[in-house]
Amino acid sequence: MAKIAPSILSADFANLERDIHNIEEMGADWVHVDVMDGIFVPNISIGIPVVKALRPVTDLPLDVHLMIDRPIRYVEEFVKAGADWLTIHVEADQPQNTLAALDKIRELGCKAAISLKPRTPAEAAIPYLEKCDMILVMTVEPGFGGQKFMADMMPKIRKLREMLDHVNSSCIIEVDGGVDANTHAVCKENGAEVLVAGSAYFKAADRAAFVKTIQG
Ligand code: DX5
Numbered sequence: 001m002a003k004i005a006p007s008i009l010s011a012d013f014a015n016l017e018r019d020i021h022n023i024e025e026m027g028a029d030w031v032h033v034d035v036m037d038g039i040f041v042p043n044i045s046i047g048i049p050v051v052k053a054l055r056p057v058t059d060l061p062l063d064v065h066l067m068i069d070r071p072i073r074y075v076e077e078f079v080k081a082g083a084d085w086l087t088i089h090v091e092a093d094q095p096q097n098t099l100a101a102l103d104k105i106r107e108l109g110c111k112a113a114i115s116l117k118p119r120t121p122a123e124a125a126i127p128y129l130e131k132c133d134m135i136l137v138m139t140v141e142p143g144f145g146g147q148k149f150m151a152d153m154m155p156k157i158r159k160l161r162e163m164l165d166h167v168n169s170s171c172i173i174e175v176d177g178g179v180d181a182n183t184h185a186v187c188k189e190n191g192a193e194v195l196v197a198g199s200a201y202f203k204a205a206d207r208a209a210f211v212k213t214i215q216g
């Protein structure tokens, strides 16, 4: 069974507590929190104080996706704010800093993940495979919800799964961008175990049924 992580980027920011309780009530697994700095991506969303404020609102794992430049500067603060999973982008800094950031996340007791933008090949993950608990494959250009799913990312998921099976088989793969009732199946067939869904979750007429569809 796959996990679904609804992204609060598509929630009502004036009613985050209500929408997170809804995510829980609908039977979803994690809460996906998109952090954007206006530099790594051309959009600005939310940051450390919001993660801290959301922490007591739910017992679900907070899956925090940092789309920020040089994330090593902030990983400690995000873990202390309450992230359970913290994802950094391989494109956001030099490899030695990305490695150090992953070590730091794990030392602080949080699960560490890397993410790859659509144009970043699977091979870019090689230096980090053993230091990750999860790899997040973007199936849209990061920055905005509601974009079209890039089905041509599926071979990348498959390649990463094969690479991980050799060196770190417990590491899981998450997919983010354009996941809906039509696109979820191919992600799972290719090896994804956690599926982020923003607009499709919040627009679903029957959210509980949507959650079950993605999980099944
Ligand atoms: C995009 C974010 C996603 C976004 C997905 O940069 O990382 O998590 O919320 O939104 P949908 O599911 O609408 O593509």
Ligand code: ZN
Residues within 6 Å of the ligand: 007, 032, 033, 034, 065, 176, 196
């Ligand atoms: Zn995301």
